[in-house]
Every structure is written in structure tokens, then in C-alpha cells.
Amino acid sequence: MDAASATSSSSSSSSSSDSSTAARYQRAVAFRALHEGPGPFVVANPWDAGSARILTGFGFPALATTGAGLAHSLGRPDGAGALSRAEVLDNARSIVEATHLPVTADLESGFGPTPQDVADTIRAAAAVGLVGASIEDSTGREEEPLRPLSEAVERVAAAVEAAEQLDFPFTVTARAENFFSNRPDLDDTITRLKAYQEAGAHVLYAPALPDAAAIRAVCSSLTRPVNVLMGGALNLSVADLGALGVRRISTGSALSRAALGALMGAAREITESGTFNFGAQALPYADANALLTPPNASH
Numbered sequence: 001m002d003a004a005s006a007t008s009s010s011s012s013s014s015s016s017s018d019s020s021t022a023a024r025y026q027r028a029v030a031f032r033a034l035h036e037g038p039g040p041f042v043v044a045n046p047w048d049a050g051s052a053r054i055l056t057g058f059g060f061p062a063l064a065t066t067g068a069g070l071a072h073s074l075g076r077p078d079g080a081g082a083l084s085r086a087e088v089l090d091n092a093r094s095i096v097e098a099t100h101l102p103v104t105a106d107l108e109s110g111f112g113p114t115p116q117d118v119a120d121t122i123r124a125a126a127a128v129g130l131v132g133a134s135i136e137d138s139t140g141r142e143e144e145p146l147r148p149l150s151e152a153v154e155r156v157a158a159a160v161e162a163a164e165q166l167d168f169p170f171t172v173t174a175r176a177e178n179f180f181s182n183r184p185d186l187d188d189t190i191t192r193l194k195a196y197q198e199a200g201a202h203v204l205y206a207p208a209l210p211d212a213a214a215i216r217a218v219c220s221s222l223t224r225p226v227n228v229l230m231g232g233a234l235n236l237s238v239a240d241l242g243a244l245g246v247r248r249i250s251t252g253s254a255l256s257r258a259a260l261g262a263l264m265g266a267a268r269e270i271t272e273s274g275t276f277n278f279g280a281q282a283l284p285y286a287d288a289n290a291l292l293t294p295p296n297a298s299h
Helices: 003-034 049-056 067-073 085-097 115-127 149-164 186-198 212-221 238-244 254-273 277-281 285-291
Strands: 041-044 062-064 103-106 132-136 171-175 203-205 226-229 248-250
Touching (some): 003 062, 003 171, 049 062, 049 085, 085 103, 085 115, 115 132, 115 149, 132 149, 132 203, 149 171, 149 186, 186 203, 186 212, 212 226, 212 238, 254 277
Parallel strands (some): 041 062, 041 248, 103 132, 132 171, 226 248
8 A cells, every 4th residue: 555545544544433423422412412302202222233223214313222132132031141241232333333323221230340340331332332321220139139229329420430531421321220120119219319310320210110100209309311111011101201200211122022022923823823824914025125224225
């Protein structure tokens, strides 16, 4: 390569990097602003690049990864230790690259025993193009499913500190896992979320809240945006949740489990009835190809 070519290549690489950095900054700002809008927004949860591309086409303003969806796609049950940090971030990178939307990630409890591990995970998340992430307070241990509050607060604070050292507004969501961990104590949930708010978390999240009253109690106790998980037995609309004070709504693993449900239904029909009527409900081959063809792909 001659000097002129080398200079041109270097300039092109620098320009591409600058463009990528600028795009990430814009996505990060847009994601943070969504939490300040006039009403709640829904962040859909893809589990791979293909589902991310399809969901992008439906007009969702942002996407979020799902740890359970990823674990299931890899043939594993969701739970403590099911996924490594590398696997989660590799999956997140593929989702980021499949969409122009802001992407936040489920980073479980931060992948490591110390607050420094959590901070390292936040920096690694930013490096793959994520503009936000959630950190939960679960331990993965059946006998002691929740971290002591002081320990959980230190981990949230470490995540926030690492996020604030980045050159774009990375949104940290702190999760209180009481209702997901068979510790359905609303008062303790609110106490934890208040402490995480004081530690600097930008968004607060208590998955699996049982009813509208619990959601209202959480939202009214906090001054920062609240995320609520939907897609299960709790039958509330976007408008209902907005009236309760919710700012962000996520679907968790519900979309990936809906896909698994369709697969099981099709398999059951074949093996039990010997028929193939499920094919009438399947996405047509040409439509699947069209949906998953990048907009700038050459033909």
C-alpha cells in the first residue's frame, strides 16, 4: 500500500469511527429523553439479531435484550450462571448491529462478586454499542436470593459511576428482584428502589409486581422513571400503566416465549395429529427474507 492509499484508508477508518461514535451518542440521548416524554413507551425485547430487525420495523422507539430469551435460544434454562458476560455482550452486539434503535441490556447482577466487576461490565457494555443496562440485586442462590441492601447499593453506585465516566449518557436501570425471587415484600421492594435511586440509578425496576396497586405504590414512592414488566398474567394496557405513573414498559422474555409457544404448537400438531395446518399461520418465506434483508443490502 502506498502512502496516499494508507492515508486514505486511515482517514476512512477515522471517519467511520467518528460516525459510529456520533450515532451512539444520538441514540443514547434519544433513549434518555424517552423517559421524559408525555407518556410511557414500550421497549421490546429481542433475543437475537433477526428478532431485533423484525421488531425494529414495528416502530418501537427502543429495544432491550432479554437474558432469559438468550438462555432459552442456547438450550439452557434461565437462572444464575446460565450465561457468561461474554455471551451476553456478544448477543447484545449482534442486536445493536441489527438496528438503528437505542438498545439497553439485561446485564443480570453485573457478572462478578465486586462493585469493580459491575463497573467493568458497564464499560464493556458501552464498548459493544449499548446505551443502557439493568443491574439486578439477586444472588442466584436459593437460600439467599437477594443481596444485602448495602451490598446491592454499592453495586448500583459502581455502575452509575462507570456510566458517568463515559462520553455519552449511558442509562443505568436498577432492579429490585423481590417478586422474581419468591420474596414478595412490597415494602422491602420500595425500600430497595429508593436506595438505588439515592445511589444514582436513572431508572428503577421491580419485575413481576402483582397488581395495579403495587405498581402505583412503587411509582408514587420514587421521583425517577419506573420500568414495569408486562406480557404475563397482569392485564394492563399502555394507557393503564401510564395512569399509574409508569414511564417505561418492557416485555422481558414474553416475545421469545411466544415464539417457543408457536413452535411447540406446531410440533404437537405434527406428532399428535399428523397434520400441518400450522403452516397457514407461519410467516411466508418471502416475507421472512424481506424482513431480514438489511435496507442497504445490494441485490
